[in-house]
Amino acid sequence: MQNRPEAAYRRLLPLLDRGEQQETAVTRLLALLAGAHSEMGEVLKAQAVLSEAYNRANKHRMCPALIDVLRVRAQVDLQLSLFQEAQYLLEEVLLLSRTIGYPYLETKVLYVSGMLDAQRRDPAAARERFEQALAICERLGEELYRSQIRRELQGLN
Numbered sequence: 001m002q003n004r005p006e007a008a009y010r011r012l013l014p015l016l017d018r019g020e021q022q023e024t025a026v027t028r029l030l031a032l033l034a035g036a037h038s039e040m041g042e043v044l045k046a047q048a049v050l051s052e053a054y055n056r057a058n059k060h061r062m063c064p065a066l067i068d069v070l071r072v073r074a075q076v077d078l079q080l081s082l083f084q085e086a087q088y089l090l091e092e093v094l095l096l097s098r099t100i101g102y103p104y105l106e107t108k109v110l111y112v113s114g115m116l117d118a119q120r121r122d123p124a125a126a127r128e129r130f131e132q133a134l135a136i137c138e139r140l141g142e143e144l145y146r147s148q149i150r151r152e153l154q155g156l157n
Contacts, residue, residue, distance in 0.1 A: 005039035012036065027056040031068040038076050046076050067093045067105050071112055078116055086116050107136045107145055114152060123156045130156075 012033045016026055030053030037046035050073050057065040070093045077086035090113045097106040114129035130153050137146035 003039075005036040008032065009036040009040065022056060024060060024062070027053060027060065027062060028065045028068075030056070031065065031072045034069075035072045035075065038072070038079060043076060043079065046072075050076065063096070063100055064102055064105060067097050067100075067102070067109070071105070071109050074116075075112055078112070078119060081119075083116065083120055086112075090116065103136050103140060104142065107133045107140075107142065110136070111145060111149060111152075114149075118152070118156065127153065127156055 012029055015029055016033070030049055034046040034049040034053060037043075037049060050069055053069045054066070054073075056062075057069055070089050074086040074089040074093070077083075077089065090109055094106065094109045094113065097103075097109055110129050110133035114126045114133065117123075117126035117129055130149050134146060134149045134153070137143075137149065
């Protein structure tokens with residue numbers, strides 16, 4: 001969120017698996033690691049981490065981690081201009097996040113959906129998604145995404 005993927009990567013590295021262990025807590029961090037790789041332009045590394053993260057989250061039925069993995073995968077698809085694939089993933093994970101009642105993840109998915117709509121040059125749809133995400137942030141008292149979403153909304157004007 002601060003446009004410092006190298007710093008995020010450096011902070012995540014010491015937290016990763018030790019040896020052959022596959023720690024559950026680490027599975028939750030893999031989406032963040034993949035996002036850092038993606039933002040650093042290392043798309044192939046991001047995709048490899050996402051594949052591992054998906055397999056681990058799916059194997060252990062870690063629904064919130066799975067939602068985050070698929071959200072980041074959609075971000076990578078968006079980065080590669082694979083709009084249809086990104087939209088499909090985002091629709092699926094938005095429904096899933098609402099089904100399990102996890103509004104913070106819903107906010108993150110709505111934010112990426114707004115980014116997709118903005119890249120597709122559909123400012124009305126982007127505005128709607130950003131406003132939905134902003135409303136959840138305000139309800140939760142969440143500030144990190146709220147400030148980013150406000151910037152994106154201003155950029156649509």
